[in-house]
Amino acid sequence: MTNGALKTLFLPFDQEILAVPSASERWLFLGAEADREISDGWRGVLTCLQPFKPDYLALQKAGFNAIPRLQGNERFDGALILIGKHRGRNEAWLALALSHVNPGGRIVVSGDKKLGVDSFRKTVEGLAPVIDRLSKHHAVAFWFDRSEQLNSDKIQALMAAPTRLENRFTTGPGMFSHTAIDKGSAMLVKHFEGRISGHVADFGAGWGYLAAQVLNYPDKLKSLALYEADFEALEAARLNVAGSPDVPVSFHWFDVNSEAISEIYDTIVMNPPFHAGRSADPTMGQGFIAAAAKRLKPGGKLLLVANRQMPYEADLKALFKSVQPLEDDAGYKIIEAKK
Known part of the structure; x- marks a missing residue:
């Protein structure tokens, strides 16, 4: 999300068009x-x-009361919505606002023009009349009141049903590759046989595809840990990745690039993120690689898939004793690096 949309969200209050709560x-x-x-x-x-x-x-550090998910039937006097690039998740947030804001409460929405805020406004207009709008910083803000007569079926229609992939995996809007299994991840799992052993971690686990495939090789597997920054994706992973008494599975809502991992692993698998907003950012994947190097025991291995253009080789060679390309095809590269 661009800072412009955030500034525009508060602009009606700053200009005294709307009263500050x-x-x-x-x-x-x-x-x-x-x-x-x-x-x-x-x-x-x-x-x-x-x-x-x-x-x-960042919200907690700035002194705000932050939560990853609403619990129960909390009530609010109004709501702000900062829309992102995932329409399904934006609509789910709108449904939450309509469900939890008291009748008559004001709801203010802002989003970058390039992320479809005008289209989102049309969705809102199908539910309630928009009172006014303003445009600045390449973004648009608009506002409306939560109607007392709003049909609950219309609210429920905004909540997308969970997606089922291969009649096995549960995913949802906003999660990485939520409508289809990522091609790079599917390539990576072909190289798991004979390489999965000991205490294993999946950095950037998403909704759990790689982790679920790790469990297909239980002979030398002692434990499996999933680290994922998206709370909703991790909750889906809890449904998709089932451990056993012999192979316990743990789930960690975690920012690999800023939080310190304490455990040591024998094997780490990853399809690291490389987008910050709409732009490619290789430093994200480089941070994942550095974190893996710190948390692998001597002789441990990293199994990595990345888009071909991601410049990870120099970091891998600097941090690992050996780096072996396993496959390069269809725009993806599979690499094994040993500590």
């Missing part, structure tokens, strides 16, 4: 991001829903 009010902020320009008065008002761990941690 009083200290006694409670507002829900969906898709929340921290920014030093948000006035201190908002800190005691907002409950910030943010399932992405790096943004969640």
Whole structure:
């Protein structure tokens, strides 16, 4: 999410078009991001829903009350929605706002023009009349009131049903590769046989595809740990990856690039993220590689898939004793690196 959309979200309040909530009010902020320009008065008002761990941690550091998921039937006097690039998750957030904001409460939405905010406004207009809008910083903000007569079926229709892949895996909007198994990950698992052993971790586990495939090789497997920054994806992984008494599985809502992992592993598998917003950012994957190098025991191995253009080889050679390309095809590369 661009900072422009965040600035635009608060612009109606800054320009006194809308009244800033009083200290006694409670507002829900969906898709929340921290920014030093948000006035201190908002800190005691907002409950910030943010399932992405790096943004969640930034919100906590900035003094906001942050949560990864709403629990129960909490009620709010109003809501802010900062939309992202995943339409399905944006619509789910809209449904949450409509479900948890008291009738008559104000809901303010903002998003980057390139991320479809105008299309999202049309979705809202099918539910409630938009009162007004403003445009600045390459973004649009608009607002409406939560109607008392709003049909609950229309709210429920915004909540996308979970996707089922291969009649086995549960996924949902906003998760990496939620409509189809990622081709690079499918290539990587072909190289698991004979290479999976000991205590294993999946860094950036998503909804659990790689981890589930690890469990297909139990002979030398002692444990499996999933590390994932998207809370909703990790919750899906809990459904998709079943351990056993012989092979316990643990799930960690975790930002691999900023939080310290304490355990040591024999094998780490990963399909590291490489997008920050809409742009490719190889430093994310480089951070994952560095974290793996720190948490592998001597002789341990990293099994990695990446897009061919990602410049990871120099980091791998600097951090590992041996680096072996296993496959290069269809725009992906599979690499085994030994500590």
